[in-house]
Structures are given as C-alpha cells and as structure tokens.
Amino acid sequence: MLNTATVGLIYPDHAAEDDYPHAAALLGVDLPVAHIYGTDLHAVPELLELGSPAKLAHGVELLAPHQPEAVVWACTSGSFVYGPAGARAQAEGLTRVAGVPASSTSFGFANAARALGVQQVAVVASYPDEIARLFLDFLAAAGIEVVSMSSADIDTAAEVGTLSPAQVLDLAVANDHPDAAAVLIPDTAMHTLAVLPELEAALGKPVLTANQVTVWEGLRLAGLLDRLPERPSLGALFTEITTDADR
Template sequence: MYGWRARAGLIVPSVNSTAETELGPRMPDGVSSHVSRMYLEDGTVDHLEKMAGEAEESASLLGTADVDVIAYTCTAGSLHEGLGFDEQLESELSEAAGGVPTVATAASIKRAFDALGLERLSVTAPYIDDLNDLEVEFLEASGYDVTNMNGLGIKSGLEIGAQKQEDTYRTVREADHSGADAVFISCTNLPTLDIIEKLEADLGMPVLSSNQATLWDVMQNLPVSPEEPVGPGTLFEET
C-alpha cells in the first residue's frame, strides 16, 4: 500500500507544473503525495481570487483520501488579500477537509523565517508588478523588512514553470542583497530546490524558497520522523 506511513495532500494551481514535481519525490519513504488542482489562467489578482473559490472543494476531495496534512501550494494565491488571509485560508481548508491540518505557502514562509530568526529579506519573485507589490506589503505587514524586491514581470504561469534553474540561480546571485540576512525566492511554480544549497554557499547567507518552506511546513505536520532531512538548505539543517 502506498502511503503506509502517511499521506500528504497538495492543492495546486492548474498551471503549476513544478510544485508536485519538487515536493512529491522529497517525501520520506512510505509517505505518498496526492494532488488536487484549482483552475488558474494566469498570474493576476482577479484570476487568483477566482481560483481561491475552488480551494475548499479541492480540500474536501483530498480529505476523502484520508490524508494526514494538506498544503495549499501557491504563494501569491495565499497572500493577495493581505495580512491574515493565509491563516484564514488554512482554517477554512482544514474545516473543509474534515479537520485535516492544513498549511498555506504564505503562512509557511513566515514560519520558516521565524524558525531561523530572519528579519530582513531580499526577495526574488517571478510575478508582475501588481503581485510583487502585494507580496512586499504582505511581508512588511507581517513584520519583515524587504530590503529588495527583484521582480521578473512574468504573467504566464506556464512561462514561470518553464524557467531554468540555472537562470534563476544567476538572477538571484546578481540581485542586490545588501542589508538582508536572507534571500527568499517566491512562487511554488518556480523550480528552486536544486539551487538553494549552491546559492547559500556562494552568497554566504540562508536562502529560502516557497516550495522549500512549504515542504518543511508539511513535515512539521506529518506524523513521521524522516531518517534524514528531506529538503535542502539551512532551513532543514538547523530547524
């Protein structure tokens, strides 16, 4: 039987081609992952709001698979309505799934920052300016200082998922990180897990990403203890 130790449920935007690919194979031995999708056309606030209307049904469907934890794997989609929306979303989805512990990426990144005692963030995000601005507002309202927002201006979710990790590495490495105590790479559709440790070694500071923080938060809520860290970087090494 698959999932003989535990089962993780992932709620994924329909255009996201990265989250389940990066998170699923990282699950500990005996932990299976199960995906429910929400329709999303592109990365605009209006479409994110429409997508959010499908989230409870997606959580309810995962609940029927007897999952042990659910992750809402969308950064902008869990912060676009401002401070508190991430935690409200977690509560509503947990209730829809019959009480299954639920994490949303925007809340997961905050828990990860706090676990490492981070306060000043240099952010790289693939979004258009409207979403980049909303993310800065959300992070600063949550108590973090965004020292730099390096936005890529990509509207298409498919285009975000097609970004090469080596290009993202160069983009992040060449950004302005002065005054920051960590780098954050936003968006669960942006492939990042294979470059985090390289960036940490080359930049000399912690590097976190949306998928990394979501995976870490899922592990905090699974009833298993992995034999070794399942994810990369300082976040998994030191917490």
C-alpha cells in the first residue's frame, strides 16, 4: 500500500463494488467499502432516501475503524438527485460527520472533467431518462456542456451490475458523439474499470466512469494524487493527473 493511504467509500447495496479492490491493487492504496442499504430503484424518492444524512452517517460509522484520510459517497444518482446546491450540502454534511475531507461521485465527475480540461461531453447513462436528465442539470451547473445523452432505461442498480464488459463497450461506442471531448458513464453499479483501456482505445478519447472518478476524487481529497504512479489501465484520468480541481 502507498504508506497505508486509506480512502473510505460508502457504497449503496451491492452491484459493482469489486471494481474497488481492482483499483486498490493497481494504485497501492487501501479502499475500504462500507455498504448502506435501501431500495436500489433508480427513482427520485428512493434515491433521496438512499443519500439521506442518516444513511451516510451510518456509512461513516462503518468506516471509522479504517481511519480513512478522505471519504467519498460512491453513488452518482444518490448525490446529483439533490440538485447542485443539495449535493454540495450533502458533501459538506458528510465532511462534518466524517471529520475528514468528503465528497461524492457526482463532484468527482465535475472535478475530473475540469482536471482534464474537458468542457463538452457525451453522457452514456444506464438510468431511466428522468434520472439521467438530472445528471445533465448537475453537469451544466458545473460548466460542463453535454452534447449528447443516451439512456439505457435500466430501473435498478442490481440489473446494471449484471452488464458484461462487452455490453458496456457496446453502449459507449453506440452513444459517443463526435463533438464530445470525453464520454461520461455515470453509474457506480456498472463494472467499468477492467474495460477502461478498451473503452478509450475504441473511442479515441478520455472516458470517465463512476467507479474510476470515485477513486480519483477520494485520492484528490486526501492529497495523494501527486504520489501515485501513472496507471494507463485506469484511463487518461490517471495518466494526465492534475490536482487543481476544487470541489
């Protein structure tokens, strides 16, 4: 491990959390995962409940024995569903409870795009259209222009977690846009880390995925990015590392 550096992740239910041990092994850091539970439906009421202060506080309690240097709420939809101001309040509340810098996957996307100098993106969403459009609103508030958006209309995180690498690749390739400087794939329930090299090779541009930016955001908050080796297998985000993004 990188001097036993630890970033704690609060993850909803079970779907693609095995992406995190993959990243931890590549980066030489500790990424303990605390699971919180609720209905995994991609719908506004359920997502608001999933990202509630009480749920996140329980996640912090579960992570406490690991003494993380930063904490990330590893759920994109469970943060952007609150809107830009609500998501910021959520992250600030999580910081207070955790006692260390904290953020969410939604802010990870905004900060990662900024770090790469990306302003125009294509969004390849697994969510139903109604939920995916809330992510577009969040990105717009961060100054990121979405030139195209696709929705796979998958109702639950559990279903998303069953997508194969080939299906993930097909979704991305089919829904790229020539004006997009990067492709964003926003669901932490989707397995993406192992297929990142293929995604970027096929698209010829950076690909930002939920589990990738979750890890990056946590390492950024912990001040560890400058100490990491470049890892091409984790995409352009980890080979063009910058630290000037600011939640």
